[in-house]
Amino acid sequence: MTEPRTPNEPATQFKPAILSVDDDPGVSRAVVRDLRRRYGENYRIVRAQSGEAALTALREMKLRGQPVAVLLADYRMPGMDGIEFLEQAMDLHPYARRVLLTAYADTDAAINAINVVDLDHYLLKPWDPPEEKLYPVMDAQLDAWLCTDQRPITETKVVGHRWSARSSEVREFLARNQLPYRWYMSDEPEGIRLLEAARADADHLPVVITAGGQPLVDPTDAELAEHVGLATIPSKDFYDLIVIGGGPAGLGAAVYGASEGLRTVLVERTATGGQAGQSSRIENYLGFPDGVSGGQLADRARRQASKFGAEVLTTREVVGLEVNGSARTVRFADGDSLAAHTVIVATGVMYRRHPAPGIDDFTGRGVFYGSAMTEAPRCADEDIYIVGGANSAGQAAVYLSRSARSVTIVVRAPSLEDSMSHYLIQQLEQIDNVRVRSCSEVVGVEGADHLERITLRDNNSGTEEIVDAQWLFLFIGAAPGTEWLDGVIERDSRGFVLAGSDLLVGRSRPPGWSLDRPPHHLETSVPGVFVAGDVHADSAKRVASAVGEGAMAVMLVHKYLAKP
Structure with a gap:
């Protein structure tokens, strides 16, 4: 007998899962027994007796951020056979290794499944002795999975549309409360997988998935706070x-x-x-x-x-x-x-609301009050406009200039001297891609589902100019x-x-x-x-x-x- 092997456990708070699904209780128990004996120390062995039950378990693991290393499915199951199960499971956990358990008579189906579900291996019944027929196959699959380095995301996840105002507000709420999160676009593969796991759709965004795996569909700030560990209820009267x-x-x-x-x-x-x-x-x-x-x-x-x-x-x-x-x-x-x-x-x-027509329609969709630090990475190589001449506007300009193509500060005053600290004015003068447009103001905005253009008026000459801009940050005084x-x-x-x-x-x-x-x-x-x-x-x-x-x-x- 070969010496039992224990693959290294990935750096995660969860043990990676090996899921076995078989409708025959006797076979299911036997497979899990052999898997647990060899791999139970480093892997969580999960057992299901139907494809639907297994998919439910996989959705929960997806939401919790638990990695799935191997899926072992019996071919002949009523309602949903092993190939159908693996086809749906790969949408949730595309990096899990897929193994089909078949009888000799079903080898043709197993070979066909290689093309249908990108099957990694098929295993013939009976698998006894496991030391010869099961463990070598599983060892190879686990080694291959470990090499993919698909580390799970265990912090809060936010799935939303790029130009959704509420998605932007949720991200800002989490960031300002120092709560780590990972952002996923709703039309990208991993975002689609998370929506499927949460049984949500793109018409009800954002979806927030807590670190514990609980999905919240378009939550309020109070609901968010309650589920991410922020205190909302006083302890005393x-x-x-x-x-x-x-x-x-x-x-x-x-x-x-x-x-x-x-x-x-x-x-x-x-x-x-x-x-x-x-x-x-x-x-x-x-x-x-x-x-x-x-x-x-x-x-x-x-x-x-x-x-x-x-x-x-x-x-x-x-x-x-x-x-x-x-x-x-x-x-x-x-x-x-x-x-x-x-x-x-x-x-x-609070920052005063800007009176220009259309501003309210694009708030959170290219127009932001304050620095909206969560949006900064998306501004790389873009032209940014900042309205306001106080320190907060200057600090935002310095920060955004590091990655933006250009930053334009729009102020109604002739200069920044009366409203901004001297040290900030000096810094801005040394930054090549920052310019100040004085005696000017924003008088209109345009776009489809997000900001695309703004109208600037020169208050000295009265002339107006329409410029392309997807990002407008407003710092216009205090109320x-x-x-x-x-x-x-x-x-x-x-x-x-x-x-x-x-x-x-x-x-x-x-x-x-x-x-x-x-x-x-x-x-x-x-x-x-x-x-x-x-x-x-x-x-x-x-x-x-x-x-x-x-x-x-x-x-x-x-x-x-x-x-x-």
Whole structure:
């Protein structure tokens, strides 16, 4: 007897599978017994008694990312014979080796199957003794499979259409939440195989397949968060501090609040980091002389807050704020609510919607607000247009210029000097494929299923020019999005939250103010509710100042809790 051989197991969290399908229970058990005895240490031996049952198992393994090394199918099975099974199985696992188990009388069918299903081998019954008739065949097939190096993809998979706005949003959601995923086009072979395994079709995209193998068809952000391991439900009914917003100010407040012993929860609508989290490179933030990406900074801050005990909840949209005695209650869009002694509003700002006709129709299909970092690899060797003259636009231009054919920054101002940091302007001047088109604006867009052309107007001459462009990134100012505070918190004419001394202009105290003392520096018109970051009226709109205000707001929270 030859010494048993154990092929090397590929580097994967799953054992590769060897699947045997035979409708005869006795034969099925015997095949699996012999396979398990020889290969069970390094391979998962799967047994099925019908072609349909085997295909169901293969779909589940496809969704989980489990590799399939060998398919061993009996030729004579009712309902679906071995050749029909292998023909369908190869659509799911094209790299699995295919072996047909046949009787002597069926050898002609087995030979014909070589052309039909690209059969790798046929094995005659009986296979006893396996050391002579079964194992040499299996060893050769496993060696051949190992040489293909078809390593499985075990992280989250996203299948979608290239120009689907929702597919783009899902990818951005996963990326901004630091969740690894693999993208598949719905019309490419592997995308088609995954849709088949998920029993989904191209009319209902995107399809997200979790690392555990669960398919989600066109999921909402909340459904995504629930199935990919993000926290969405608070662990307590009442907190010392609720921080609303997960940008630099909110993360700073969560870190300092939790580290100083406050029961702290941070509530974020989409992903931590805010607008800063989408920046490709922040080079003027203290302590990072070589620069840091917004995503890296947000990830470190989130982990730091969690280390100190702060809870971070995602996909929870706050739609209201109430005063209930000494408690401050925030209401969520889904009808739930959460209460605390104090609240810090750190919701930052959103990019303003561009008014040009057609922009909304192409959002997510060539038009993107912010940097949309997940789209950057697809912009290689393309002509890109960026609208906006602030630092975020400059950082995006520097980043995208590395692979784009050209990057054009479109600004209405005569230059970038009044809106962009000097260091960024200097960098842009040194990049050959970046140009600034001043005194100009986008006044129209065109295309079929995605952006194909934009219309630019020169505001000095009034002339218009149509240029070919598939990529337009918009960074056009800030809107606070504070309508949910109507009737509760005082704001300025643009919607930014007023606090501290700004509430006392021309009066001794804000309307409805119930305390003997005046509001603290970052305290709003509601005692115990504070503001930090870009949503604060007249804020500096810099990452460092936002983090600083988050920390300062926590200091004032302590003052309030000590003596309201």
